[in-house]
Structures are given as structure tokens and as C-alpha cells.
Amino acid sequence: MEISNLYKHHPRHYVSVDCIIFGFNGEDLKLLCIKRSFPPEMGKWSLMGGFLGENESIDEAAYRVLEELTGIKHVFLEQLQGYGSVNRDPAARVISLAYYALINPGEYKDAISPHFSAKWFTLGQVPELVFDHNEMVDKALRRLQRRCKTQPVGFELLADRFTLPQLQKLYESIFRMTYDKRNFRKKILSLGILQKLDEKEKETSKKGAYLYRFEKTKYDDLMKRGIHFEI
Amino acid sequence: MEISNLYKHHPRHYVSVDCIIFGFNGEDLKLLCIKRSFPPEMGKWSLMGGFLGENESIDEAAYRVLEELTGIKHVFLEQLQGYGSVNRDPAARVISLAYYALINPGEYKDAISPHFSAKWFTLGQVPELVFDHNEMVDKALRRLQRRCKTQPVGFELLADRFTLPQLQKLYESIFRMTYDKRNFRKKILSLGILQKLDEKEKETSKKGAYLYRFEKTKYDDLMKRGIHFEI
DNA sequence: CCAAAAGTGTTCAGCTTACACCCATGA
DNA sequence: TCATGGGTGTAAGCTGAACACTTTTGG
Numbered sequence: 031m032e033i034s035n036l037y038k039h040h041p042r043h044y045v046s047v048d049c050i051i052f053g054f055n056g057e058d059l060k061l062l063c064i065k066r067s068f069p070p071e072m073g074k075w076s077l078m079g080g081f082l083g084e085n086e087s088i089d090e091a092a093y094r095v096l097e098e099l100t101g102i103k104h105v106f107l108e109q110l111q112g113y114g115s116v117n118r119d120p121a122a123r124v125i126s127l128a129y130y131a132l133i134n135p136g137e138y139k140d141a142i143s144p145h146f147s148a149k150w151f152t153l154g155q156v157p158e159l160v161f162d163h164n165e166m167v168d169k170a171l172r173r174l175q176r177r178c179k180t181q182p183v184g185f186e187l188l189a190d191r192f193t194l195p196q197l198q199k200l201y202e203s204i205f206r207m208t209y210d211k212r213n214f215r216k217k218i219l220s221l222g223i224l225q226k227l228d229e230k231e232k233e234t235s236k237k238g239a240y241l242y243r244f245e246k247t248k249y250d251d252l253m254k255r256g257i258h259f260e261i
Numbered sequence: 262m263e264i265s266n267l268y269k270h271h272p273r274h275y276v277s278v279d280c281i282i283f284g285f286n287g288e289d290l291k292l293l294c295i296k297r298s299f300p301p302e303m304g305k306w307s308l309m310g311g312f313l314g315e316n317e318s319i320d321e322a323a324y325r326v327l328e329e330l331t332g333i334k335h336v337f338l339e340q341l342q343g344y345g346s347v348n349r350d351p352a353a354r355v356i357s358l359a360y361y362a363l364i365n366p367g368e369y370k371d372a373i374s375p376h377f378s379a380k381w382f383t384l385g386q387v388p389e390l391v392f393d394h395n396e397m398v399d400k401a402l403r404r405l406q407r408r409c410k411t412q413p414v415g416f417e418l419l420a421d422r423f424t425l426p427q428l429q430k431l432y433e434s435i436f437r438m439t440y441d442k443r444n445f446r447k448k449i450l451s452l453g454i455l456q457k458l459d460e461k462e463k464e465t466s467k468k469g470a471y472l473y474r475f476e477k478t479k480y481d482d483l484m485k486r487g488i489h490f491e492i
Numbered sequence: 493c494c495a496a497a498a499g500t501g502t503t504c505a506g507c508t509t510a511c512a513c514c515c516a517t518g519a
Numbered sequence: 520t521c522a523t524g525g526g527t528g529t530a531a532g533c534t535g536a537a538c539a540c541t542t543t544t545g546g
Contacts, residue, residue, distance in 0.1 A: 088345030
């Protein structure tokens with residue numbers, strides 16, 4: 031048998047990717063949703079998604095979908111898992127691969143395509159979404175929490191330079207807790223992966239807070255030596 | 262447009278499931294592989310897999326594939342993630358959803374279908390597998406380690422009744438470490454989810470070791486009260 | 493000068509880790 | 520009786536959590 035015909039008796043399926051896009055505005059963790067202007071479920075809130083093409087990997091498809099909405103490449107993007115209930119999409123059988131992305135909304139706010147009627151929702155105030163998208167969001171949040179505990183992905187949600195109070199608010203909104211600022215600073219600085227700058231950010235206070243930068247090289251060193259950090 | 266025709270301009274893909282089947286023989290953590298008796302890559306070692314049917318969910322497909330090989334239902338099975346590089350399968354574009362399963366090989370050793378030339382490999386001695394299957398196994402092992410740290414899934418790899426030395430060996434083989442037995446017993450018993458039986462297992466020692474049973478109700482109570490345990 | 497946010501150390505409790513000897517029994 | 524694996528307690532160090540006051544400066 032021709033190699034290309036080996037599987038021809040098996041069914042084929044539509045495959046899509048759906049993106050859970052997280053952002054942080056300095057106060058709350060946010061989710062970017064779109065208002066569907068196309069059937070099925072037209073007019074309802076939804077995650078941004080798209081169908082998998084013939085010649086792109088699923089990761090490439092996720093990046094493409096993300097770029098169609100936000101105009102940006104090179105963001106943190108990680109696959110969650112596949113969703114494949116038979117009737118999850120009323121229009122047809124579709125296997126969807128959920129990805130979650132972390133972006134800094136401030137940096138890209140003008141890039142988000144108006145074509146999709148996108149809107150940021152505070153986590154906890156996310157509306158009912160189509161299909162199984164709410165389930166995906168819940169799972170993505172738990173994954174984000176876990177990632178933030180063992181890897182420095184939180185920084186993806188902040189600008190290049192950030193203050194410790196900003197970082198603390200980010201962690202507090204991700205984990206829906208409050209932390210003692212002395213303990214938080216002690217812990218985060220003890221990791222030795224932040225570089226203190228000589229500059230202060232003075233927009234949110236009169237005194238001003240020192241800016242820091244995440245030092246990827248120091249983090250990579252730690253990882254090479256097998257040290258996993260916890261926050 | 263007819264709802265069933267909404268997606269007709271999008272490509273469709275073969276979708277498969279692949280199962281990483283872990284077992285524990287009392288000494289080592291094992292992986293169940295099959296020798297492919299069919300193309301492509303005939304004769305090579307592979308994970309057990311199968312194509313997704315028209316009217317089954319991906320979870321159902323994974324259970325079906327697992328049952329075809331092992332003859333068993335109702336085992337621990339969890340999805341890892343999807344794999345979708347364009348050329349991961351030389352025969353055709355196939356999107357695969359990887360699942361990992363935990364079984365107690367002793368209980369099912371006669372049920373494993375001889376049709377697939379299956380063999381248990383000790384982790385660390387797994388041969389080169391077809392496609393991206395080695396990558397899936399690595400990922401599954403890391404997921405298993407994480408699961409075992411926060412949920413009592415290790416018990417899935419043991420018989421209903423087990424001794425503490427057996428349990429310790431299991432954890433040691435999963436995490437490739439050794440533990441101090443006093444500390445291990447203290448920690449595991451302090452969780453309060455094990456029921457000590459009056460019976461001893463005397464096959465591996467003259468003195469005999471007490472048998473224990475995992476008490477799911479106690480564990481569920483803990484979970485309800487929001488206590489996540491760590492081992 | 494005062495309101496508002498940034499920055500700073502110490503103490504205590506609980507947990508983790510290290511560590512050594514006796515017990516029961518089949519051969 | 521002895522070899523083999525099962526079972527037990529304690530002390531030290533470390534980590535995480537609780538806690539209050541001073542500093543800076545724009546308005």
C-alpha cells in the first residue's frame with residue numbers, strides 16, 4: 031500500500047486552536063475575549079480561535095491566531111491540552127487545542143484588532159463563553175498559577191522594567207491572595223534573578239519605587255544548576 | 262448557510278490518541294510499549310495508539326485504545342497534551358493526543374493482548390520509539406511526578422492493599438531518589454489517608470510488613486476542606 | 493504639613509532532615 | 520542463631536509567617 035494511503039479508512043476531523051489570553055493592567059488579572067460576529071453562537075463571547083491549516087504545526091496555528099487578534103508575535107504561549115467532546119461545537123465535530131498566552135496589555139493596547147470586538151474581562155467577572163471555553167479558562171488559570179510558582183513567567187505580564195509593588199500586585203491577582211510586602215520582597219529578592227535599576231517609577235506614588243529588571247541569564251544559571259525556585 | 266456546512270472550507274485532519282502506560286512491579290517504574298506489526302515504522306517500538314472515531318470523545322478513544330491492549334477499563338487515565346508537528350508521522354499528517362495511564366501490572370498481566378507484542382521497559386531503559394513518542398514519555402513522567410506530589414495517584418500503581426515499604430519503593434522509583442524510611446512513614450501516615458490493616462504481607466520478609474489500604478473517603482474530606490497534601 | 497505609598501528586621505512556630513538501634517521470623 | 524527486612528523517636532536547622540514603624544515627596 032502507498033504510504034500516503036495507510037490511514038485512508040480512518041475518519042478525519044476539524045482541528046482548531048483556542049487561545050486563553052491573559053493580561054495584567056497593574057491591578058487585576060484580565061482575560062481577552064472576542065464577541066463572535068460569525069456563526070455558530072454569533073453575538074456571544076468567546077475565546078479567540080481558528081482552524082488548523084494543512085501545513086502548520088499546532089503551535090504555529092496558535093501563534094497565528096494570537097497574532098490575528100493582537101498583532102503581536104513572540105509572546106509567552108503554552109499549550110494546555112486538547113478538548114474533544116463529540117458535541118462541544120454545535121456546528122460540527124471539532125477537536126480543539128487550548129493554548130494560553132501572557133501579554134502585557136499596556137504594550138499592545140493599540141495593536142488589538144478592532145475587527146473582533148475584543149474586550150478585557152477581569153478574572154472572576156468573565157461572562158459565559160461559548161462551547162467549553164469557560165472550562166478552558168479555569169484550567170488555564172490553574173496552569174498559570176502553577177507555572178508562576180516554579181518558573182518566572184509572571185514577568186511576561188509586566189513591562190520590561192517594573193517595581194516590586196507592581197510585581198507583588200501581579201502575584202496577588204494571580205493567586206487571589208494578599209502577601210506581606212516584607213516577606214514578598216525578601217523571597218523574591220533572595221532568588222537573585224532581579225536586577226535593581228537606579229531609576230524610580232513615580233507615577234503611582236510621591237516617593238517613587240525603584241525599577242527592577244528580570245535577569246534571564248541569572249535565572250538560566252540557576253536552572254542549569256538544578257535549582258527550582260518556588261514563590 | 263446550513264449549520265453543518267459552516268466549516269466546510271477548512272481542512273480536516275487525522276486525529277489519534279497515544280497512551281503512555283506506566284506500571285510498577287515492586288521494584289521499578291515501567292513503561293508498556295508495543296512492537297509495531299504494521300506500517301509505518303513496522304518492527305519498531307512504539308506507544309499504543311489508535312485513531313479517533315467519528316462518534317467518540319477523545320477520552321473515550323483513549324480508554325478504548327488502552328482496553329484493546331490491556332483488556333482493562335477503569336484505570337487512572339489523564340490527558341497530557343496534543344502533539345501536532347506537521348511531519349511527526351511520515352505516513353500522513355496526524356494530530357495526536359497523548360494520555361498517560363497508571364496500572365498495576367500484577368493485576369492485569371494475563372490480560373495484556375499478545376496480539377501487539379507488548380513489553381514492559383524500565384524507565385531509563387526505554388528504547389528509541391517511533392515519531393515523537395519518547396518526547397511524550399518524558400513529559401508524562403514529569404506529569405506523573407507532579408501528580409504524585411499533590412494527589413494520591415501513586416496508589417493506582419499498587420494493589421488494593423500494600424505495605425509501606427512497597428509504597429516507599431514506588432515513590433523512590435517515580436522520583437529516582439531514596440528516602441529515609443522513618444521520615445517517609447511519618448509523612449505519609451500523618452496525612453491520615455491510609456488505613457492500617459491487621460494483616461501482614463510476608464512474601465518479601467520473614468517478619469512481614471503490615472498491609473495498608475488507601476481511604477478515599479478520608480482523602481476526599483481533606484480535599485473538600487481545601488487541604489492539598491505534599492509528599 | 494500631611495497623606496500616600498515605599499521601604500526595612502526580627503521573632504516564633506512548624507516543618508524538614510539527619511540519624512541508630514531493636515524486633516520478628518524463617519531457614 | 521543469624522541474616523533479612525520491618526519498625527520506631529529525637530534533636531538541630533531551616534523556612535515561612537506574623538508583625539510596626541520610618542522615609543520620601545507632591546500637593
